[in-house]
Amino acid sequence: MNQKAPEVHPSSEWVQRIFDRISGRYDLLNDCLSLGIHRLWKRAAIRALGPVQGKHILDAATGTGDLAIRLAKVGAQVTGVDFSGNMLIRARSRAPASLGVQFVQADVLKLPFKDHHFDSTVVSFGVRNFEDPKRGIEELWRVTRPGGRLVILEFGGWMSFKGFTQWMARSARLLGADPEAYAHLIESSCSFPSGVGFVRRFLENLAEVKTQSSRKIFFGVAHLYVLNK
Template sequence: MNTSAPAPPPSRAERVRALFDAIARRYDLINDLQSAGLHRLWKRTMVRWAAVGPGQRALDVCCGTGDVAWRLAATGAEVVALDFSAAMLEIARRRAARRGARAARIQFVHGDALNLPFADNSFDAVTIAYGLRNLADWQEGLRQMLRVCRPGGRLVILDFGKPAHPWWRKIYFGYLRFVVPLWGQWLAGDRAAYAYILESLESYPAQLGVLQALQELGCQPLEMRNLLGGAMSLHRAIKPC
């Protein structure tokens, strides 16, 4: 008779890491399909909001396959790209290696957004695209990113939102519940990874909650832009001097 105790369930961080490791190979393709390619436009906007250039340093947290880091490096800035998924980072490194000289300005780091391995006031801008809501403690994630951002530096956040209009929210959540997991099943063989998007939104305060948290952390000025009627949102905050 087996009397050993059952294994404890995986932590949220372990679960998210496993999900992203599993879908890394098809991550960009599925993002293109589920957003009709619009995520690329939104990422270009967030890089403009980061407002970095030659002689400056930028940190991209939850960098995934490196597309935001690549755009930041195109400005001439020195870029650190951090992710806790080794599979995502490997793809990001391979993509950068194929793209030539610009890749020399990107340093890839395997690390945790809740314990950033950088000194205070290290970066002129910090970006995070589609990563904040996945953190086990998104508010601590904000505090960490602000800690490593220099006074007067920019924090730019792109993530899923919650539309204010009840009918659009119902349609949008239905899309996330029924359609997006099918993309994951068809293209990555992993329905659960994309069903997780809606699950993660249920406990995430989305654009208004993030705005309030940034205000409580003393950031100013603040800018928020709803995209697709609030289905996505962009925030830019300036770290207090």
């Protein structure tokens, strides 16, 4: 019998095991469950970073490296971090050596980088999987240099609409998705704060924030948060 998924912020070790198990089907699930629209959302995140050519960018919770590879293709020097070893195996196999993307296995809550190490940082659909989202965001902010930018792409409350979640459930079963992993992914997508709730809970007390903004993407399915240091 599958163990019931934790409700909001499961431990890093639990989430690591989940993503290690689904690494082989993760890209297929992303494409099918979002109808490929996640690519448009990631392009929006890249645009929100501003000019990236020659900049050192951290892609946190990089997964199979999709966003990291996209950033490298437009001239960024990219380091991708994830705590799932199996995800990073996929990422390294996908990334052409010529792009020079560096992949590091680490927990975002304890990044192995000095203060102000990166020109900018980005995380795509990863914050809701942090054991402590506020602490994870603080770590990303710590390693962002003054004058740099943190961009967060995350799901919005629209995911909680019953018809949409039922469609995702049927699709995931047809694709042979891991039941426990699916339960976590859909639950975290539906219940995680978004918009004003996200800002108040995780961003309001960050130090050295010059400006910040948030906006809905694709009718509120996703939200984009941008902080300038």
